[in-house]
Amino acid sequence: MNESANLLFEVGTEELPPKTLFSNSQALSEIIAQNISMHDLTFEGITPYCTPRRLAFVVRDLSFQQKDQSIQKKGPSLDISYDQEGQPTKAAIGFAKSCGTSVEHLSTREYDGINCLFYSKVEKGKSATMLIPKVIEQSLKDLPVTRRMRWGDNKIEFLRPVHWVLLLHGKNVIKANILGVDSSNLSFGHRFHAPKKIVLKNADDYINLLEKKGKVIVSFEKRKQLIIDQTKKLEKELDGMVELQPELLDEITSMVEWPRCLVGKFDKKFLQLPEEVLTYTMQDKQKYFPVKKDDKSLMSFFIFVSNIDARNPSSIVSGNERVIKPRFNDAEFFLLQDQKTTLASRYDSLQGLSFHRKLGNVQNKSKRVASVAKLIANEIGADEKIVMRACELYKCDLLTEMVSEFPGLQGIMGSYYALQDGENESVATAIREHYLPKQAGDGLPSTLPGKSLALAERIDSLVGIFSAEGQPSGIRDPFGLRRASIGLLRIIIECEYDLDLKKLLSFSASLYPKNLKPEKSCQDIINYVLERLRFYYSELEISKDVIDAVLVCQSSNLLEIDRKIRAVSDFKKLKESVSLAAAGKRIRNILKTVETHASIKIDESLLAEKQEKDLFNLLKGLEPEVNTLSSKGKYPEALQKLSTLKIPVDAFFDNVMVMDKDEELRRNRIALLHKLNELFLEIADFSKLQ
Amino acid sequence: MTFQKLIEVLQNYWSKHDCVILQSYDMPMGAATFHPATFLRAIGPEPWNAAYVQSCRRPSDGRFGENPNRLQHYFQFQVVMKPSPQNIQNMFLDSLKLLKIHPRKNDIRFVEDNWESPTLGAWGLGWEVQLNGMEISQFTYFQQIGGLDANPVTGELTYGLERIAMFLQDTDDIYNLVWSKKGKQVVTYGDVYHQNEVDQSAYNFEHANTEILFQRFEESESECKKLLETEIIMPAYEHVLYASHIFNILDARNALSVTERQSYILRIRDLAQNVASSYFLKRKALGFPMAKTK
Numbered sequence: 002m003n004e005s006a007n008l009l010f011e012v013g014t015e016e017l018p019p020k021t022l023f024s025n026s027q028a029l030s031e032i033i034a035q036n037i038s039m040h041d042l043t044f045e046g047i048t049p050y051c052t053p054r055r056l057a058f059v060v061r062d063l064s065f066q067q068k069d070q071s072i073q074k075k076g077p078s079l080d081i082s083y084d085q086e087g088q089p090t091k092a093a094i095g096f097a098k099s100c101g102t103s104v105e106h107l108s109t110r111e112y113d114g115i116n117c118l119f120y121s122k123v124e125k126g127k128s129a130t131m132l133i134p135k136v137i138e139q140s141l142k143d144l145p146v147t148r149r150m151r152w153g154d155n156k157i158e159f160l161r162p163v164h165w166v167l168l169l170h171g172k173n174v175i176k177a178n179i180l181g182v183d184s185s186n187l188s189f190g191h192r193f194h195a196p197k198k199i200v201l202k203n204a205d206d207y208i209n210l211l212e213k214k215g216k217v218i219v220s221f222e223k224r225k226q227l228i229i230d231q232t233k234k235l236e237k238e239l240d241g242m243v244e245l246q247p248e249l250l251d252e253i254t255s256m257v258e259w260p261r262c263l264v265g266k267f268d269k270k271f272l273q274l275p276e277e278v279l280t281y282t283m284q285d286k287q288k289y290f291p292v293k294k295d296d297k298s299l300m301s302f303f304i305f306v307s308n309i310d311a312r313n314p315s316s317i318v319s320g321n322e323r324v325i326k327p328r329f330n331d332a333e334f335f336l337l338q339d340q341k342t343t344l345a346s347r348y349d350s351l352q353g354l355s356f357h358r359k360l361g362n363v364q365n366k367s368k369r370v371a372s373v374a375k376l377i378a379n380e381i382g383a384d385e386k387i388v389m390r391a392c393e394l395y396k397c398d399l400l401t402e403m404v405s406e407f408p409g410l411q412g413i414m415g416s417y418y419a420l421q422d423g424e425n426e427s428v429a430t431a432i433r434e435h436y437l438p439k440q441a442g443d444g445l446p447s448t449l450p451g452k453s454l455a456l457a458e459r460i461d462s463l464v465g466i467f468s469a470e471g472q473p474s475g476i477r478d479p480f481g482l483r484r485a486s487i488g489l490l491r492i493i494i495e496c497e498y499d500l501d502l503k504k505l506l507s508f509s510a511s512l513y514p515k516n517l518k519p520e521k522s523c524q525d526i527i528n529y530v531l532e533r534l535r536f537y538y539s540e541l542e543i544s545k546d547v548i549d550a551v552l553v554c555q556s557s558n559l560l561e562i563d564r565k566i567r568a569v570s571d572f573k574k575l576k577e578s579v580s581l582a583a584a585g586k587r588i589r590n591i592l593k594t595v596e597t598h599a600s601i602k603i604d605e606s607l608l609a610e611k612q613e614k615d616l617f618n619l620l621k622g623l624e625p626e627v628n629t630l631s632s633k634g635k636y637p638e639a640l641q642k643l644s645t646l647k648i649p650v651d652a653f654f655d656n657v658m659v660m661d662k663d664e665e666l667r668r669n670r671i672a673l674l675h676k677l678n679e680l681f682l683e684i685a686d687f688s689k690l691q
Numbered sequence: 692m693t694f695q696k697l698i699e700v701l702q703n704y705w706s707k708h709d710c711v712i713l714q715s716y717d718m719p720m721g722a723a724t725f726h727p728a729t730f731l732r733a734i735g736p737e738p739w740n741a742a743y744v745q746s747c748r749r750p751s752d753g754r755f756g757e758n759p760n761r762l763q764h765y766f767q768f769q770v771v772m773k774p775s776p777q778n779i780q781n782m783f784l785d786s787l788k789l790l791k792i793h794p795r796k797n798d799i800r801f802v803e804d805n806w807e808s809p810t811l812g813a814w815g816l817g818w819e820v821q822l823n824g825m826e827i828s829q830f831t832y833f834q835q836i837g838g839l840d841a842n843p844v845t846g847e848l849t850y851g852l853e854r855i856a857m858f859l860q861d862t863d864d865i866y867n868l869v870w871s872k873k874g875k876q877v878v879t880y881g882d883v884y885h886q887n888e889v890d891q892s893a894y895n896f897e898h899a900n901t902e903i904l905f906q907r908f909e910e911s912e913s914e915c916k917k918l919l920e921t922e923i924i925m926p927a928y929e930h931v932l933y934a935s936h937i938f939n940i941l942d943a944r945n946a947l948s949v950t951e952r953q954s955y956i957l958r959i960r961d962l963a964q965n966v967a968s969s970y971f972l973k974r975k976a977l978g979f980p981m982a983k984t985k
Contacts, residue, residue: 015780015801016800016801016802016803016818018803019802019803020803053801148816150816150832150834151832151834151841151842151844152775152832152844152846153774153775153776153777153843153844154774154843154844161816162775162777162832164777192784192794193794193795193799194795256800256802287824305824307798308798308800309794309795309796309797309798309799311795311796311797311798313796316796316797316823317796317797317798317823319823320797320798320822320823320824320825320858321823321824321825323823323825323863324823324824324825325824326863327758327759327760330758330760
C-alpha cells in the first residue's frame, strides 16, 4: 500500500472578493503547509487554486500516518534507584512517574559503563484522516481576512457564504464538518455552464475534471495566461495594442471561471475627451482593457473578459457597449460644464470645502502648503513662481463636476483644465504630480515644482492631522498618514534631498493656529516617519538590525539616515563587521554597568598596558578622520576606517582587564571605551548588528 | 415585456416563494431599504419574508427629463428574507430566467459591492449583479442595521426595474419604455413620468425653499426624539424618513457645506439608531411574536 497520496481540499462559496482572492488563496496554502508540518505529517509541496466561487489546494504526497515516534528516556543509575532492601527509591519512583508508568515496567540500560533505569516506548503515529480536519479548521480561522461575514441563521463566519466542502485524500473522503458543511467528494462546475454536481473519485482528477466537466479553470495562473493569449489574438485583429495593467489583470482573473475575451466599440467622437477620463471609465469603473494605436493614442475599442462561452456573444457585446456610452456621455457633459469656469476662479470656493473640522478649509490648507512649498522650492532649486501658482490651483479641481463624479481623476483633471485655461505647463504638471506616489510602485513627481508641492502637501497633512487626531493607532489609517509618510520619505531619499525633517515640520507647525499645539506633535511625526523606514527598507531587503543600528542615532535627516543604512548594510557583509559588532556589544555591556562616564577625560599617563596604549593612539588618529568623512556623508569610507580598529580592539579585550581593582585605572579604561563608543555612534550602534 | 408585466412576474414569483407581497410605502425615500418592511423588520430574531415595489427619490440625480439614463424618481423591486435562505442566489437567478434573461447567452456576474448606509447606521456585504456589464440589481447580506448586529442575517435583493426593462425592451432611453400595451395603444414610461421629472428637477435644484427645509429638518428631528420618549415608534421612524428626504433635497440644492453635510448625516443616523433600538426593545417586550414556531 502507498504511504502517501495527494490531498485535495475545496471550499465552494458565493462570489469571493476579487481584489484579495489571489492573496487569500496563497495565504491559505502557506498556513496549511505550516500547520501540516507542525503535526508531523510529511508532504512534497502544496499548490493553491482559486476561482470566484472556490478556494482550493492540493497537498502533494501527503503521508497517511504520522511517523511512529520512539520515545527513550534515561533514568537514575541503579545504585541510587533501589535501597538496601531492593525497594525502589524516591528517585526511581519519581522517574517512573515522569514517564507515566511504574518502576516494574522500566528496563535498564548501560550508559558509560553505569547501569541506569531506562524507559522506552513507541508512540503510534496518528492518521491524516484524524488530523487533517483540525488542521484545515484551524487554518481557515488563522486566515488573515479583513472582513468576515455571517449569513442565514448560523454563527459561522467566512469570506462569503459557504456551499460545499470537498476533502479527498487520494481516493478517500476525509470526513469533517468544516464551516458548517459536511465534507464529501463532490464539487460543482461553472454557475451556468455546469451547475450540476461533479463526483471526484480521486484527488488527482481535480484540475482536469473541473475543466472538462465543469467548465472551470481552477488555476489562477492558467486563467491569467488564457486572458493574455486571447488578448494578444484580439490585438492583432484590431491592429492595436493593449497594456495589461497587472493589478487589473489579476482582478479580472479573479472574477471569471471560464474567461472569454470579447471586443466592444464606442463612438469615435468620444476620443476627443481627455484620455485619462476614457481610460479611467474603462479600467476602473468597467474593468475593460483600453486598446491603443502604435503611437499610444486610444482607439475606439475596448477588450473585456466575459465569464460565459456563448455561441453568439452579440448581446453580451452590445450590452457592454450600451453601458459605456452613457458614462462617456456623462463625462462629456461634465467637461462642458466645468469648462464654463476657469480653475483659478474656483479658488474662493475652496473656503467651502472642509479639510478637517479642526483644521479649517482647503483654502487655508493651500495657503499653508504654499509657505512650506516655498521653503522647499528654495532648498531644492525649484522655480518659486511656478510653485506658488501651482499652490493656488492644485486643489481647485476638487470643485469640478468631473472630479466629484470620478474622484480618481483628481490632479489629472486639474492639470487638464489648467492647460485649457492657458496656465504654464509646469504649473499643470505640478498639479497632476503632487499626488504621486499614490501607492507602492508608483513613480515620483518628475519635476522640481511637482516635488516641492508633493512634499509640502504631505508635511502639512502630517502636522495637521497629528495635532487634531493624535498618532494613528493600529492598522486603521483613515487619513492616509502611512501613505503620506512613505511618499515623503521616498521623495527625499530617492531624489537625495538634504532636507531636515525636523526643520520642515516645525516650520509647518508654526503656520497652524497655536491652540492646536502643533509643535508638540513634531517629534511624534519624526518617529512615525522613521518607523515607516522599516517597511521601506524591508522591500529593499535590508535587514532589520541594520535599520535599528542606524536609527539609534536620532537624526531627522532622511538622506543622512539612508546613506548610513546603505553603508552599514554593505559593511555588514564584510568579515570586519562581525568583530566590530562583537566589540560594540562588549562595550555596551560594560558601559551599561557603570554610572556616569561622559564627563571623564582620558588620562594618557594612566594607560598602563600596551594594548590600551595602542588602542588609544589609533583612536586619537582616527577620530578626526572619521568625523570628517562622516560629516561629508562618506559613510562607507568612514566604516572602512573604523574597521581598522578590529585588531587593536580584539587585543584590548583579550589582554586588558577593564574592571581593574584600581579605581583610577578602571575609570580611565571606561573613559577609553566611552570614547570608542561615541566614535561608533557617529554612524551606527554596532551592538545591534546580528 | 411591458414595465407593468415585469412587476407582475416578479410579484408572482416571490409570492410563490413565501414572500408577503406589500405595496410601496407612502412616503418619499431614497431606497427601498428605508421601507419599514426592510429597515425595521431586519431587526431582531423574528423571521420575515417580503417583496414589494418601492418608488425611490434621489433629488440629486434629476436631469430635467433630458438624460435618457438618469431619474430623480424611479422604482426598485425589493425582496427581503430573514434568515437569508441558503439558495437565495439561485432563487434570484431563477427569477431572471422567468424574465427570459438566458444565463448562457448573457454574462451575468455577481460583482463585489459592499453596501453601507451612513444615515441608517447599516452595512452589509454583497454584490451588484451585472448583466453584460450593466448593474441590474443589488444583493446584500445585512451585517448590521441601525447599529445593531443583524442576527439572523437578512438577505436583501433589489431589482432596478427600469434597467431590467430597458434590457428586455432593448432601448437606450428610459422614457421610451413601454409601460403598458393594449393592441395598438401604448403608454410609455415618458407618458407617465416625464412631466414629473421636469417639474421635480426644477423644484429640487431651483425652487425648493431651503430656509423652510432646514426648519422642517429641525422639527422632524425633535418630533422623532419626543415620540421615542413615549415609545411611539412607527411615527418616530417616519420622521427619520422625512429628515432623510429633506436632507437629500438640501444636498441637491447645494445648501450644505462638506462639513455640515457630514453632521446632518450623523444626526439622521442617531435618530435611525435610536428608532432601531426602541423597535428591538418593543418587539422583545412583546416576546418577539413572529419568532414563535407555528
